[in-house]
Amino acid sequence: MMKLDEIQKRLLREVADLHAVPEGAYNIRSNSQSAGRQSTANIEITPKTDVSGLDIRIKAGTKNESVHIPVVMTQTGLYELVYNDFYIGEGADVVIVAGCGIDNCGSQDSEHDGIHRFYVGKNAKVKYVEKHYGSGSGSGKRILNPGTEVYQEEGSSVEMEMVQIKGVDDTKRTTTAKLAAGAKLVVRERLMTHDEQRAISTYVVSLDGEGASADVVSRSVAKGNSFQKFDAKIIGNAPCHGHTECDSIIMENGKILAVPALEANDLDAALVHEAAIGKIAGEQIIKLMTLGLTEAEAEEQIINGFLR
Amino acid sequence: MLELKNISFNVSTDGADKEIIRGVDLVVPDGKLIVVTGPNGGGKSTLAKIIAGIETPTGGSIFFSGEDITRLSVTERAKRGIAFAFQQPVKFKGISVKDLIRIASGKNISVADACEYLSSVGLCARDYIDREVNASLSGGELKRIEIATVLARGAELTLFDEPEAGIDLWSFRNLIDVFRNMKKANKNGSILIISHQERILDIADEIVVLKDGRIDKQGKKDDILPSLIGTTSAISDCAMMNPGKGAE
């Protein structure tokens, strides 16, 4: 394993809760190079030969194993485009932890664009956790553009937790999913933008088989002069259930645009969308002030809870 | 000791000035339990909000432990020892009962200690400590959590705005014990309860009747309570069980 410096270690803790070399299969990518890789008997990680990225093959029936593929960037002016493909065998049950941390102290932009494709076999179960984090005082931007494609076979289930709380200047996040009969997708997105940041999050979920279901919930906070766009579309092509929810808090000059879209192409498609945008309720701040918090402390508690 | 001197509060609605509190003088001495009652819309909640700093009085001044706190913020008053249980508890997404009790206590108290406060309001602590204080809780549950939170403050002056509202009769009797225990635990602490319930009025040292923004009656419990029995200012248990009968 390549030696990581303190900043790289801190980024790893932020994005993958990693304090040491992870158990199970992993690949740690640091400044565009592999800083360590391990396959296991059931999970094989191989670098791609045509483009930058990895193929991750998980054998059918693999249970209770995990894959960690964190990315850290600490050099200013770095740009990378990475393709990671996950092939998850029938009936497997795994946790995949991705995430990217950028520390940019320089004046040039640092950008990581990661395309993740998931081919989820019949009845397989995946929990996917992705955290994005930026730090560093340089004028160069920290840019992250994750593209996620999910192809779910019959009866499979995918739960995605995507978190971006701090420090990413520009992000375009695109998630598409196609679900066969009986497949289930749950997405929990937590997003906070501040200062001049921009974040655009787009979802297109097609429910193609009978009994497929999707639940896409985004909670977000826009502070400073930041801007967010949440664009979620669910398409029901079969008897199915779809739900999207966008629950947002705006502060200072923060702006949020929520664009819900539902498309039902089957009489038995049941699709629901909910969206709420507003500032923090005054009574919440006052309640916490009567417990002894200052207004700023009260806001912090409310936001922390909201994004938990 | 809390002292209100000639407090008034006006609001302008549709261009017309409306007087909600009109020249109220009130003293809440150390170690005493005062119950404020009176008809709906009489100004009770407004008065409590003025004491807590949530509303700013149009006229008059407020002294707490000898200090003029009229211009102090809600936070500063809380830090000086004023706690307030709202008539309508506030809900939060993502903040747990444990979080709220910890914030209220001002320190990182143990889960066991936090649970004590829940048990004292008749909630099975294990079931509630990790729940979010959100709309999934019933009205009565929220109300009890509100009271537990305020107990955790251990304040010098605690204001309760209709603590009995939404609480069933059995728990209501325990609620009386909560107030008695508070008095025992802090001999110098004072309590101001806004209530319409005879049983709560009955444990008062002093009763204040607020009507149309003015103090209509005020005095020792034994002097005031008899004149209130049978009115909406002192509803009995029986009336609570048979709403519409008995209370006038």
Ligand SMILES: Nc1ncnc2c1ncn2[C@@H]1O[C@H](COP(=O)(O)OP(=O)(O)OP(=O)(O)O)[C@@H](O)[C@H]1O
């Ligand atoms: N900000 C405000 N603007 C206009 N009217 C107000 C405002 N605050 C209070 N009021 C009015 O002042 C009156 C007193 O209200 P308050 O809530 O203090 O009464 P209360 O005695 O607590 O009544 P209840 O027993 O129903 O709780 C009411 O008529 C109310 O509508």
Ligand SMILES: [Mg+2]
């Ligand atoms: Mg009231």
